[in-house]
Amino acid sequence: MLNIQSMSGETRFTGAFFLLAMTFVFLEFAYARLAHHEDTHDTAETLASASVGIGSVVAKVVTSGLSAVPFFFFYTHRIFDIPMQTAWAWGALFLGVEFFYYWFHRASHRVRWLWASHAVHHSATRFNLSAAVRLGWTGQLSGAFVFFLPLAWLGFHPVAIAFMIGLGLLYQFFLHTSFDVPLGPLEWVLNTPRHHRVHHASNEACLDTNYGSVLIIFDRIFGTFAQAPQDEPIRFGVKGRTASNNPLKIALGEWGYLVRDVVRARGIKNRMRVLFGPP
Secondary structure, three states: OHHHHHHHHHHHHHHHHHHHHHHHHHHHHHHHHHOOOHHHOOHHHHHHHHHHHHHHHHHHHHHHHHHHHHHHHHHHOOOOOOOOOOHHHHHHHHHHHHHHHHHHHHHHHHOHHHHHHHHHHHOOOOOOHHHHOOOOOOOOOOOHHHHHHHHHHHOOOHHHHHHHHHHHHHHHHHOOOOOOOOOHHHHHOEOOHHHHHHHHEOOHHHOOOOOOOOEOHHHHHHOOOOOOOOOOOOOEOOOOOOOOOOHHHHHHHHHHHHHHHHHHOOOHHHHHHHHHOOO
């Protein structure tokens, strides 16, 4: 019963989040047009992002049970009973989610099996709020949730984990704004639109940087922090791939490339290298 209730709550949260996100996408798009910032938005690309976003909501609802079962299994075998009614528990959960999200996000750029889902999010050639809803349809199927299972094993309730991840995703949505939002000294600690713009850039100096969710401190600690290059314009999109406004190609195209390369590879070792090596 608890599993079903949590899945139902996650479904409602996903739907509400998407509706809220699309409201802000429309407002940003309208403001950009009124302010004559046409270079920040492309109508066809924005519509493609919205279509991909709708598909990701449907996929999340259909596949949510895949992660619920292992989370509750690990929680059943937890090593601590963490009282979630205390402030310190929520603070610890926040830091734990931030830490594991950093490594999940970093792996999504360095492991091709995970990149096949995550590449969808980097496929937009304009950096704006519509790019934030351009999410892969196969994240649950590829096992992205595995990175957060240690939190349930430690004793954090799966519903609390899902809630904290959701808050992080809500924060990240606004990191995709097309407008420059300087936050001063906070940029040393927090992930900001300036930092996340670099993360989405396809310039050589920007690749595989700024993986943080709400915090940027783990990028600073583990050497993946970068600032925007000063001597060249920032470019967006997946390096080496032709941009498309076809939602199916956006959502599943990288999987097609992966299957093609696995078939072409000779021997188990080479095929494993294709699947789990860098993109």
